[in-house]
Amino acid sequence: MTRITLRELLDHAGEHGYGLPAFNVNNMEQIIAILRAARAVESPAILQVSRGARSYAGDAMVRALMGAAEEMFPDVPLCVHQDHGNSFDTCRSAIDQDYTSVMMDGSLREDATTPTTYDENLAVTLQVVEYAHARGVSVEGELGVLGRLDTGRGEQEDGHGATGTLDRSQLLTDPDQAVDFVERTQVDALAIAMGTSHGAYKFSERPDSSVLDMDVVKQINQRLPDLHLVMHGSSSVPQELQDVFNQYGGDLPQTYGVPVEEIQEGIRHGVRKVNIDTDTRLAMTGAMRRLAQTDRKEFDPRKWMAPAMEALTTLCRSRYEQFGSAGMAPRLSPRPLAEMAARYASGELAHRPAD
Template identity: 40%
Template sequence: MALVTSTEMFRKAYHGGYAVGAFNVNNMEIVQGIVEAADELRSPLILQASAGARKYATSEYLMHLVQAAVESTDIPIVMHLDHGADFDICKACVDSGFTSVMIDASGLPFEENIATSKRVAEYAHDHGCVVEAELGTLAGIEDDVNVAHDKAMYTDPDQVQEFVEKTGVDSLAIAIGTSHGAYKFKLGTNPKLRLDILDEVAKRLPEFPIVLHGSSSVPQEYVKIINENGGALQDAIGIPEDQLREAAKGAVCKINIDTDLRLGMTAGIRKHLREHPDHFDPRQYIGDGRAFVKEIVKHKILDVLGSDGKADA
């Protein structure tokens, strides 16, 4: 099966009460862990590359890794650009074969965000590619995205209809309390997503796919493994998964997951090297990291996204 766009994928997710996982990829082992999990659970899948991933692996390597994934399974797979900073980056990804791109002009004034997103949408649509944009600003740090918590801004539901109509984008990332990185909240707090904002957005954009960024839950079992093997992540905590599952039952059709994969890979490698200090073969310790990534993706598909079995629907 060739790479697909997210159009039909999101239509099924919206009406089926589930979301599709958008998992960030950086190297071969992460791609393998994600795809093996999705294939075994028969889940549709979005593989996405950030600016940091494209710098690290290069666009050429990433595209060939994703192409290998496509050839290894028959589940539908989207190749998506995460947080495209400007028109040129989005254009380069469209031209290189991405089937979906995100233009993140959320840090610009409203009218400039519209103009930039519209330009990307027009070019992408002319080349058979779909576009995600963002309205509102998430806090946190991830690759080239760095927004202080006092600069974060919830999405204004009163702006979403005008934004979508004027830009022509295909999906919209909104800010309802999620955050990039591992340190979303401190232990002992009671984090809550603004599901009321999500409901208001859905009323103004009926049957329109909504996206949540910064939605890793930072599983404490992996934080514990890292800490027990030389790490220092005692205060890391993420988004409650029951709230994400609730969002996935509504208008949210795409949930981004990156930090959890990084934690899983790191936990697997740290644990292996602590238990086997004489090992020097990367296939041994990175293989354990890949196994942890696969375990995390299976959990997300089954318990958060609800997308298991939907690849054949």
């Protein structure tokens, strides 16, 4: 099966009322484990590549890995997505390397740490949309800045994330502004700020409405019922993964992520893409720590990676099932990019607010 655009996936998810986990990847083992899970439950898959991952592996290697993934898992509809593009050039280079979706995070300037103005965000996002849609490629935008509502701060991931303390208006997406932003840019999906953040340390206790504002999701969904919303920083940081990590030599302080039940509530109100990275890292490193403690003579890296991949496959399979994407792969028929470009040009895919 050929690669599929994010717009096709999310349109199908919206029609059938499910969400899709989007997993960040850096290497072969992660890609194989995630796609094994997708195949096992017949789910489509979104593999995200950050600028940090592109730097770590190199564009040539990422391109080869994605091609190999298509060959190994031809039955899995696969979206290859640039995560947190920091500029038009970053997104253009991803599109030119056959990514089927890009994110232009115009909420931050090109240094990926300084918040932008609304007009700056509009301008760069529109530039990316025009280039991408002419080639049939999907675009995710961002409005509002990721960060914790209780501290006003956010964690960086692969060098991407606001520094300093932000005020509440920056940390929560304004629903009225979201309508204007989507109408003017025609992004295919919108990442919103609602109290989530990158990294493991999202909340100091199980989150409630004071630190995780699900009402933002509901308000935007009411105004733009056909828009596909995206939750970034949405690892759940399961207690069992923390326990394994710490039991076998780790020192991760107690932390809390986004509960699966809250994500499922978001899916009922238009969330279609859910970004997950910390959980995958914890699953793999916990399994490797276990082997390091229980078999101190083992030095073959394959013996370390095999249980790590198994742990990651188990995690991903669970998320596909919990978000409702299991069983959806056979129902999808990816369109050629040229056809998607024609649909954009005709206005068929335009987002419009509710009456």
